[in-house]
Amino acid sequence: MTTLAPSLPLLRIGPHTVQPPVVLAPMAGITNAPFRTLCREFSGGKGLFVSEMITTRALVERNEKTMQLIHFDASETPRSIQLYGVDPVTVGKAVRMIVDENLADHIDLNFGCPVPKVTRKGGGSALPYKRPLLRAILNQAVSNAGDLPVTIKMRKGIDDDHTTYLDAGRIAVEEGVTAVALHGRTAAQHYGGTADWEAIARLKEHVPEIPVLGNGDIWCADDARRMMRETGCDGVVVGRGCLGRPWLFGDLVSAFEGTRTRRAPALREVATVMLRHATLLGEWIGDETRGVIDFRKHVAWYLKGFSVGSEMRKKLAVTSSLEELGGQLQELDLDQPWPDGADGPRGRTSGNNRVVLPDGWLKDPYDCAGVSADAELDTSGG
Numbered sequence: 608m609t610t611l612a613p614s615l616p617l618l619r620i621g622p623h624t625v626q627p628p629v630v631l632a633p634m635a636g637i638t639n640a641p642f643r644t645l646c647r648e649f650s651g652g653k654g655l656f657v658s659e660m661i662t663t664r665a666l667v668e669r670n671e672k673t674m675q676l677i678h679f680d681a682s683e684t685p686r687s688i689q690l691y692g693v694d695p696v697t698v699g700k701a702v703r704m705i706v707d708e709n710l711a712d713h714i715d716l717n718f719g720c721p722v723p724k725v726t727r728k729g730g731g732s733a734l735p736y737k738r739p740l741l742r743a744i745l746n747q748a749v750s751n752a753g754d755l756p757v758t759i760k761m762r763k764g765i766d767d768d769h770t771t772y773l774d775a776g777r778i779a780v781e782e783g784v785t786a787v788a789l790h791g792r793t794a795a796q797h798y799g800g801t802a803d804w805e806a807i808a809r810l811k812e813h814v815p816e817i818p819v820l821g822n823g824d825i826w827c828a829d830d831a832r833r834m835m836r837e838t839g840c841d842g843v844v845v846g847r848g849c850l851g852r853p854w855l856f857g858d859l860v861s862a863f864e865g866t867r868t869r870r871a872p873a874l875r876e877v878a879t880v881m882l883r884h885a886t887l888l889g890e891w892i893g894d895e896t897r898g899v900i901d902f903r904k905h906v907a908w909y910l911k912g913f914s915v916g917s918e919m920r921k922k923l924a925v926t927s928s929l930e931e932l933g934g935q936l937q938e939l940d941l942d943q944p945w946p947d948g949a950d951g952p953r954g955r956t957s958g959n960n961r962v963v964l965p966d967g968w969l970k971d972p973y974d975c976a977g978v979s980a981d982a983e984l985d986t987s988g989g
Contacts, residue, residue, distance in 0.1 A: 618818055618820075618841055618842040619818070620655065620685075620713060620756050620758060620785055620786055620818070621713065621754075621755070621756025621785050622754070622756070623655070623685045623712065623713060623756065625654060625655045625842065626653060626863075627653060627654060627859060627860055627862075627863030627864070628820075628835075628841060628842030628843065628863070629650075629653075629654040629655070629831065629842065629843055629845060629856065629859045629860075629863070630654065630655045630656075630657060630788070630820060630842060630843070630844045630845070631643065631646055631654065631655065631656040631657055631844075631845060631849065631856070632657065632760070632822060632844045632845060632846035633657045633658060633659050633660050633689040633715065633717065633760070634659060634846055634847075635659050635660050636659065636901075636904070637659060637850070638656070638657060638658060638659045639658070639659055639676065639888075639891065640678055640679065640680055640683075640887075640891050641884060641887035641888045641890075641891050642853065642884070643656040643658070643680075643683065644680060644682075644887055645853040645880070645883070645884055645887070646849065646853045646855075646856045647682070647683070647856075648853075649853050649854045649855075649856045649857040649870075650856035650857055650859070650860050651857070651860060652682070653856075653860050654856055654859070654860070655685070655687055655713070656683065656687065657687040657688070657689050657713075657715055658676060658677065658679075658687060658688050658689055659676060659689070660689050660690075660691045660717050660720065661673055661676055661677060661688055661689060661690050661691065661701075662690075662691050662692065663690050663691065663692030663694075663697045663698050663700070663701035664692070664694075664697050664701075666690070666701045666704060666705075667697060667700045667701050667704060677710055677711070678891075679711075684712070685711075685712035685713050686710070686711040686712045686713070687711060687712065687713040687714075687715060688705060688710065688711040688713070688714055688715070689714075689715040689716070689717050689760070690702070690714060690715070690716055690717065690748075691716075691717040691720065691725070691730060691731065692716075692730075692744065693728065693729055693730045693734060693740070693744070694744075695740075695743040695744045695746070695747040696747065698716075698744050698747050698748050699747030699748065699750070699751045700751075702714060702747070702748050702751040702752050702755075702757075703751040705755070706751065706752060706753045706755060711755070712755065713755060713756055713758070714748065714752060714755055714756070714757050714758070715757075715758045715759065715760055715788075716744070716745070716748060716757065716758070716759045716760070717731060717759075717760060718731065718732060718734050718735050718741070718759055718760065718761040718762075718775065719731060719732050719760045719761045719762045719790050720732060721762065721794040721795075721796075721797050721960075721962070723963040726794060726962055726963050726964055727963040727964065727965065728965065729964070729965050729968065731794070732761070732762040732764075732765065732793075732794035732962075733765060733794065733962065733964055733965075733968065735761055735764070735771040735772070735774070735775040736764070736765055736769060736771050736968065736969070736972050737968075737972060737973070737974075737975045738771075738774055738775075738778065738972055738973060739973055739975055740975040741775060741778055742778050742781075742782060745757070745759070745778065745779060745782035745783075745784055746782050749782055749783040749784065756785035756786075757783070757784055757785055758784060758785050758786040758787065758788065759775075759779055759784055759787050759788070760787075760788040760789075760790070760822070760844065761775055761787065761788070761789060761790070762789070762790045762792055762793055762794055763789070763790075763791060763792060763793045763803060763806050764793050764794070765793060765794050765795065765962050765964070765969070766793050766794065766795040766962060767793060767795075769969060770793070772789055772806060772810055773809065773810065773813050775787075776789075776810050776813055776814040776819075777813065777814060779814070779817070780814050780816050780817055784817065785817060785818075786817050786818040786819070786820060786841075787810070787814065787817065787818075787819055787820070788819075788820035788821075788822055788844045789806065789807050789810050789819065789820070789821060789822060790802065790822040790823050790844075790846075791803040791804055791805075791806050791807055791821065791822065791823040791824075792823055794960075794962045795960055795961070795962050796960075797960050798847065801824060802822075802823025802824040803823075804821065804823070804824075804834055804837055804838050805838075807819065807821040807823075807834070807838040807840050808837070808838040808839055808840070811838060811839045811840055811841075812839075818841035818842060819840050819841055820840060820841060820842040820843060820844050821834045821835070821838050821840040821842075821843050821844065822843070822844035822845075822846060824848075825843055825845050825846075825848045826848045826950045827848070827855070827858065827869075827950045828855065828858035828859045828861065828862035828863075828869065829862060830848070831843045831845070831859055831862060831863075832862050832863070843859075845859070850905070850908040851905055851907075851908025851909035851910070851911060852908070852950075853880065853884075854870045854872065854880070857870055858870055871944070871945035872945055873941070873942060873943060873944050873945060874913050874939060874940065874941045874942070874943040875941035875942065877909055877910070877913070878936040878937075878939065878941060880909070881902075881905070881906070881909050881932075881936065882929065882932060882933055882936065884902060884905060885898060885899050885902040885929060885932055886898070886929060888901050888902050889929065895928060895929055896927050896928060899926055899927055899928055899929060899931075899932055900927060902932075903923075903924050903925070903926070906920070906923045906924055907920070907924075910923075911949055912945075912946035912947075912948060912949030913939075913943055913946055913949075914940065914943060914946075915939060919935065919938065919939065922935055923935055923936075
């Protein structure tokens with residue numbers, strides 16, 4: 608085994624040491640307990656793995672789906688929850704509930720979601736534009752969190768004419784946030800174009816008091832090391848790069864420990880992981896069929912680059928039992944090696960979108976009168 612470089616400094620999130628400094632990004636419908644289990648298995652338990660986004664109103668009202676989403680396996684430590692909310696009082700209640708009922712060990716707040724159903728109500732990546740509202744939410748979260756560390760994840764801003772990340776980072780420091788993560792895109796970009804790593808470097812210079820984590824365009828382990836070298840950030844957040852690639856977290860451990868070990872699984876190993884993923888989903892949901900149906904969205908990500916054929920891809924995308932899924936996977940040429948060029952963009956890639964915002968949202972960054980109670984979604988996701 609060849610050593611490349613010494614390990615980088617440890618990332619500390621409050622009392623928690625994250626080594627290597629790698630965080631699984633919250634992704635709605637993706638980073639549930641089964642997927643987090645797979646990623647942790649490949650990493651040997653190293654890193655930080657965040658739940659999919661939880662709406663604060665749904666949590667406070669004990670929505671049945673939400674209560675399932677906040678379930679953590681006994682082996683998960685620290686337990687990390689991401690919250691979405693736009694009402695400071697509701698956010699404070701949700702954080703206090705997490706503390707009082709010992710539901711998690713770390714709370715992350717979502718200010719980065721660009722989807723219209725969130726931004727049209729002033730949430731996600733739209734919210735930091737309203738500086739007083741952002742400050743009020745962070746104040747309520749931190750003041751109710753007790754000893755639990757509170758972090759935030761955000762984007763550069765709404766668009767290139769309305770960037771917010773430097774102001775938001777400074778507000779976060781002033782309100783006692785433990786760390787900030789920046790996706791180097793605006794809401795208008797969604798997931799298109801190229802992530803602006805220079806913005807991550809600027810944020811690190813702007814808020815040297817707390818760790819800054821970089822997010823965007825990490826498709827392989829070497830991208831993560833390069834981001835840290837080029838930006839000076841304290842850690843990385845990996846989202847779409849691990850779709851259909853949970854073993855990426857093993858590669859990240861190797862990269863940060865200074866070795867050249869990288870996983871390039873043949874299709875046979877990929878198929879085994881696919882079947883295990885579907886099995887875990889069925890066990891978590893409590894219904895095999897629903898688990899396999901939920902797994903369908905992952906099929907194209909796992910099989911990217913492999914020679915499978917359109918008809919077989921269609922068949923795999925409509926499976927409804929583990930037996931059927933396993934049988935169809937066995938029909939593939941499982942001896943195929945890892946394909947060249949299989950790493951790279953996965954998931955949504957659209958960009959240059961018009962950001963859907965509440966009426967008059969951009970008129971005054973300090974006027975928060977346009978945020979109403981219905982901006983607190985009553986369901987989780989996003």
